[in-house]
Amino acid sequence: MRPLEDLTGRGRGKKIGFDQLACEEARGFCAENADFALRLAERLRPKLADASLERLFDDVEVPLARMLVDLELAGAAVDTSVLGALGRDAESEITRLEREAHRAAGHEFNVNSPRQLETILFDELGLKPLKRTKTSRSTDAETLEALSEAHELPGVVLEIRQISKLKGTYIDALPALVNPKSGRVHTSWDQTVAATGRLSSTDPNLQNIPIRTALGRKIRAAFVAPPGSVLVSADYSQIELRVLAHLSQDPVLLDAFRTGQDIHQRTAMEIFELKTEAVEREHRTRAKAVNFGIIYGQGESGLAKVLGIARAEAASFIAAYFQRYQGVRRFMNETLEHARAGESVRSLLGRRRLVPAIRSGNRAERLAAERIAMNMPIQGSAADILKLAMLALREPVTPGARMILSVHDELVFEVPEGEVAEAKERIKTAMERVMELAVPLVVDAGSGRDWNAAH
DNA sequence: GGGAAAGGCTTG
DNA sequence: GTACGAGCCTTTCCCA
Numbered sequence: 001m002r003p004l005e006d007l008t009g010r011g012r013g014k015k016i017g018f019d020q021l022a023c024e025e026a027r028g029f030c031a032e033n034a035d036f037a038l039r040l041a042e043r044l045r046p047k048l049a050d051a052s053l054e055r056l057f058d059d060v061e062v063p064l065a066r067m068l069v070d071l072e073l074a075g076a077a078v079d080t081s082v083l084g085a086l087g088r089d090a091e092s093e094i095t096r097l098e099r100e101a102h103r104a105a106g107h108e109f110n111v112n113s114p115r116q117l118e119t120i121l122f123d124e125l126g127l128k129p130l131k132r133t134k135t136s137r138s139t140d141a142e143t144l145e146a147l148s149e150a151h152e153l154p155g156v157v158l159e160i161r162q163i164s165k166l167k168g169t170y171i172d173a174l175p176a177l178v179n180p181k182s183g184r185v186h187t188s189w190d191q192t193v194a195a196t197g198r199l200s201s202t203d204p205n206l207q208n209i210p211i212r213t214a215l216g217r218k219i220r221a222a223f224v225a226p227p228g229s230v231l232v233s234a235d236y237s238q239i240e241l242r243v244l245a246h247l248s249q250d251p252v253l254l255d256a257f258r259t260g261q262d263i264h265q266r267t268a269m270e271i272f273e274l275k276t277e278a279v280e281r282e283h284r285t286r287a288k289a290v291n292f293g294i295i296y297g298q299g300e301s302g303l304a305k306v307l308g309i310a311r312a313e314a315a316s317f318i319a320a321y322f323q324r325y326q327g328v329r330r331f332m333n334e335t336l337e338h339a340r341a342g343e344s345v346r347s348l349l350g351r352r353r354l355v356p357a358i359r360s361g362n363r364a365e366r367l368a369a370e371r372i373a374m375n376m377p378i379q380g381s382a383a384d385i386l387k388l389a390m391l392a393l394r395e396p397v398t399p400g401a402r403m404i405l406s407v408h409d410e411l412v413f414e415v416p417e418g419e420v421a422e423a424k425e426r427i428k429t430a431m432e433r434v435m436e437l438a439v440p441l442v443v444d445a446g447s448g449r450d451w452n453a454a455h
Numbered sequence: 456g457g458g459a460a461a462g463g464c465t466t467g
Numbered sequence: 468g469t470a471c472g473a474g475c476c477t478t479t480c481c482c483a
Contacts, residue, residue, distance in 0.1 A: 112477055114462050133462065140463060165464055168476055196472060198467090205474045208466035216465085240467095240471095296470040305469070364468060375471040379467095383472090408467040408472085 001036055002029065056349050060387055061191060067394055068189040068199075075184030076206065076404050076412075079450075080175040082222040086215070090167040097160045104153040111160050114139050125151055166210055170219045177204050189406075196376050197351045197383040199406055207407050211455070223451035225414055229400070232420065233454040234427045234445040235410035236385070238263055240295050243348075243381045246437040250327025257439035264288040271320040290317055294328065295378055297371030332374050339373040347380030348435070349388075382409065385441070388434040397426040412451065420447050 007025055009015050018026065048054045102108045106124070109116045117139045121127045127147050129137035141161070144154035177185050190200045201207045209223065210216025225231045236242075241263055245253035256266040268279045268287035286307055293303045304314035322329040339345055340359065344352035353376045357369035390406060398419035405412035411431070415423040424445040431443040448454040 110478080113479085114477095115479070135461070138462085161464075165476075169465070169474095173475085193474095194472060198472060200473055202474065205466085208464095208474065210465065212465085235467095293470065296472095298470050301468090302470040367469080371470065372472095379472060382467095410467085 001032060004029070051352060052350055053352070056351060060349065060384075060391065063391055063394075064387055065191060067390060068191070071189060071403065071406070072186050074402055074404050075179065075182055075186040077184050077224050077226055077414075078174055078178055079222050079224045080178060082224075083171050083175055083219070086218055086222075087167060087171045090163050090171060090215070094160060094163055094167070097156055097163070101153060101156045101160060104151070104156060111157055112164065117157060121147065121151075121153065125153065127151060127154075162213065163215065166213075166215055166219060170210060174204060174222070194383075195353055195372075196379040197347060197387075198379065198408060199383075199387075206405055209451070211452070217452045220455070221450040221452035225449055229414045229416050230420055230447045230449060231451055231454040232401075232413045232415050232424055232427065232445060232447045233410060233451065234413075234424070234431055234443050235455075236382075236431065237442040237444055239382045239385065239409050239441070240378050241291060242437060242439050242441060243378050243385070244295065244328065244331075245439045247348075247377055247381065248325075248327045248331035249438060250325050250331070252325055253328065254439055264291060267291050267321070270324040271317055286317065290321055293318075294321065294325075295375060297332075297374035299367065299371075335374055335377060336370055339369070345373050345376045347377055347384050349381075349384040351380050351384065353380070385435055386411070389431045392430045392434050393427060397430070398423045410455075412454070415447070 004018075005015075007021055007029055008018060021029075045054075048057055098111055101111050105120050109120060111117065115136070118137050121139060122129050122137050127150055130143045130146055131138045139157075141158060144158045148155040148158070174185060179186055185204055185206070187201045187206045188203050190202065193200045199207075210219050223231070238257075241253070242257055244250075245257050252266075252270060255261075256263055262284075264284050264287045265276070265279055267290060268274065268283040269276065271287060271290065272279075272283050274283065289303065289306050290298075292298075293306070296302075298318065300311050300315040300318060303318065304311045307314065335345060336358075339355050342356075342359075344354045346352050353372070355369045355373045355376075357365050358373060360366045360369065386406065386409060389411065390403070393403060393411065396402060397413070398415065400416035400419055401413050401423045403411060403413050411427070413423065413427065424447060428443045428445045432441045435441070446454050
């Protein structure tokens, strides 16, 4: 099929809208798409049936596709004056920091160029490279962090990178994507790219709007509610670990969620053998990393790297975890055996992922496949749940409310000011009841004039 | 000048 | 050589 970009062009400034095409061109493109879709449907429908995927397709994905059209048309309101002010501040801050960087380096250079930075750090200043990329010595954030002990430059570059990343990707880019007629950004949702069943979002990607840093939160605050409305954000609490509790039926995990415990605190108690009051922040931080690692199919080296500890120490954490969470160990082993037998792994709604590399003779490839196999049922089932929640909330929860965004474990709505309390309650209840697991699903809902305030 | 690769960084 | 799933930015390199 002809890519749409062949007709519309691509890239900033040159791309035209579909509505700008000559009618004959648009007609040809649409006809070709419809023809291919029909012919594919005839061939693929029997395969769906063979794989027991017809219910997932007919009852979830197709209705969701119609709903995503509504989301795309609705769009999200962006206050470009907020971004304009942030852009001017960021501009002058970058200019100031660049002068700093040039002075620290001893001459001018392009701070955005990893190549040039590599030469300056490792050849001119004589700093020690920490790791390699495919073709060079790495200058990534982790490296610069470590090098900042030894020299002034790496820290300055880190600051510049942080600001210019946010400026380039969000502050400068978003206003250009605002539709002049609606005054809003209209992302494209894709149901067919993420292998686990998650949605993805492009042009702009609204699933990676910053939140971590102060500047990031200011950018997020540029996503606003229209006058008279507020944004309501509702997100699942620890959905992936709850899914794991359900899939594995692990008694400790089940107990933790049934009794409403802080899951990272509980894991800290289990693997470090501590009483509640003995758990310190550092214990919890490490336990949290272990919990994330479990979801990702962690290895010893991966955990050691994240926590900055010796491999042997990480190994003992993992051993302690599986000692305490034997149901999780059993579930992971069964999932691996299943995949090794040549079967696909599946989410709760039956979505499948094949992992043929699990029988690879290449160790790295095989281990990567094992991580994929262990993670897919967890991430995939969480994606199933969010999709069911979207469908459950297809009709407005209050007369003037409408859904505008979906971000993996979070749904965002525009709600008229007078309907907020009722909308929050209905959204929360609907999301929590969408599927009955062995542990409760818990949803936190917030509201505010902008996305940062609501989250 | 365009496209792809590389390096890097944002998010859940 | 190392954690799962994504998308987008700038620079660099190569080719027509």
